[in-house]
Amino acid sequence: MTENKQKTECDRCGTCCLKGGPALHYEDRWLVQNNHLQLEHLITIRKGEPIFSLGAEMPEASQTEVIKMKGKGSEWTCFFFDEQEASCTIYKQRPLECSLLKCWDTAALEKVAGRNLLCRTDIIGPHDPLLQFIERHEEKCSLKNLGSLLSEVRQENSEQQAQNFLTDLVNSDLAIRTQAYAKYRFSLDLELFFFGRPLFKILQQFGLATREENGICSLAIDPSLPAARLGGL
Numbered sequence: 001m002t003e004n005k006q007k008t009e010c011d012r013c014g015t016c017c018l019k020g021g022p023a024l025h026y027e028d029r030w031l032v033q034n035n036h037l038q039l040e041h042l043i044t045i046r047k048g049e050p051i052f053s054l055g056a057e058m059p060e061a062s063q064t065e066v067i068k069m070k071g072k073g074s075e076w077t078c079f080f081f082d083e084q085e086a087s088c089t090i091y092k093q094r095p096l097e098c099s100l101l102k103c104w105d106t107a108a109l110e111k112v113a114g115r116n117l118l119c120r121t122d123i124i125g126p127h128d129p130l131l132q133f134i135e136r137h138e139e140k141c142s143l144k145n146l147g148s149l150l151s152e153v154r155q156e157n158s159e160q161q162a163q164n165f166l167t168d169l170v171n172s173d174l175a176i177r178t179q180a181y182a183k184y185r186f187s188l189d190l191e192l193f194f195f196g197r198p199l200f201k202i203l204q205q206f207g208l209a210t211r212e213e214n215g216i217c218s219l220a221i222d223p224s225l226p227a228a229r230l231g232g233l
């Protein structure tokens, strides 16, 4: 538990909101159902995707799917944070985690962290036409082994097999997104909700760039970057 006895109330410094929006819980489902939050405001963190948990110093593989409030542009600063006013633009309809967070005492937040989290199927319903693409995406491009692939691929005598496997995952990921887009023409914001971040983007933070030629991606490992690892591997 983080406790700072000096502080007893929020002084609206905005640090929490600058670090990123909250994960959504079942208690937040009404916000989506009543259009206070739209799908464009959300991003899916897929099971196995590297994330920073509360208080962690290095990324760890997410144990479950998480729906988070989106950031602004390429930043994690919460989409609903007004930096000029240092205020929340949806304060009365802010999600559970935001209403519990006191940076000087995180006990209440820790009690709910990682519990009763919403996932995509809680939000879009069983007849959504994108569901078949989401299911195929999870089947063909699961991230559940990403942590071990990342540690294998950056070793000096890296297994070619791990590189090939990651390359196939990157290409399948892009192919399924492209097929879904060709049929339903959704925005990039909606893509981040339906399919999460593209794998090639996730790999960049681990020093693995991708090169694209004739629509096919290949991996290019940047040896100058440190071999970042997922926690626990």
Ligand code: SF4
Binding pocket: 016, 017, 020, 021, 022, 069, 078, 079, 080, 081, 082, 087, 088, 089, 090, 091, 094, 095, 098
């Ligand atoms: S919803 Fe509001 S309180 Fe919560 S992180 Fe975003 S700006 Fe901050």
